[in-house]
Amino acid sequence: MIFTTLRKIAVYTKIKRLEYGYTKKISKLNADTKPAYLDKKTKNQIKAKYAQYGFKNVSVEWHRFFGQLYNKMCIDFIPESLFYCYIEPALNKTDLFKAWEDKNLIEKFLTPEITPKTYVKNCNGFYYINDNPDSKEAAIKYVSQLDNFVIKPSMGTYGGEGVKKIELSNSKDRFELLDSIFTEYSKDFTVQEVLKQSPKLAELNPTSINTVRIISYLRPSETVILSGIIRIGKSGVFTDNFALGGVVCGIDKTGKLKKYAVDKYGFETTETESGVIFDGFPIPEYNKIVETIKNLHTKLPYFKLVSWDIMVNEKSEVKIIEYNTFGQGINGHQITNGPLFGDYFDEILELSRR
Structure with missing residues (x-):
């Protein structure tokens, strides 16, 4: 009894500490990007939407941030604090993720031919x-x-x-x-090995492996693709992450890039540093990527939400570089594709109910 109580106190304290960290983070982001304040009606709609699942007094600051960068306010944006503190732990077995995400073991959970x-x-x-x-x-x-x-x-x-x-x-x-x-x-x-990417993807930036990041949701009867983006590195840099000057661009359901890519500061651009236009740019083997993820996610039943880092090599083969089940990174998806969960918002929030 005492052990259970102490454990609950420890979990509660950890969550509150995390929430405080995300509060500081969004305050800094909004100070940098200066999004418009929301009107009272919109604030009430957001709070009411989340309150029905037990999340009372949800901060609207993340909605301000995402709405500014996505150029449209949506009630069902997912705040980082909510995702990392409550949704991820509810849908994924957090006590297993360190072992299952180990890059030295990835081919044991998936298949060797699909990994580097x-x-x-x-x-x-x-x-x-x-x-x-x-x-x-x-x-x-x-x-x-x-x-x-x-x-x-x-x-x-x-x-x-x-x-x-x-x-x-x-x-x-x-x-x-x-x-x-x-x-x-x-x-x-x-x-x-050093992977060689598809010539088509190399057009976006030949010095970095430009990886597709897709988040999938495992349901009892199917695997659903929630959102897809591509991360493009800065010219001359090997990795493709935000911190080193990379950008992200949303991928539509047909496998084509959207009009704008966004950097870590929220600045939009319509083309790469070399002048390649994003709008309508086709991701090679996109249907194969989607089908691969749908098949592989069933091998990870302890994690209902998984983010996949994928590349297509020079032989048009799909390669899974890694997958993430904790701390997955949701901002790139929402500032380019809109609300993360789309039609599955109510279903996922119900599974995460407080």
């Missing part, structure tokens, strides 16, 4: 070459035969943090360089 080729894994300090345990020295020797590779932490990172493309072709002392890199990453990292 992995050369070396480091799991809790132990090295594996082709899934066989080996020494650090052997791992360095194995990787030293490559001209290039991608190294990244295998768990607990967001927004491309720690992802590096390493070129070895001009290195004189490959062993020394690799020893330094492996020491820097310490443990829990993965060494993978």
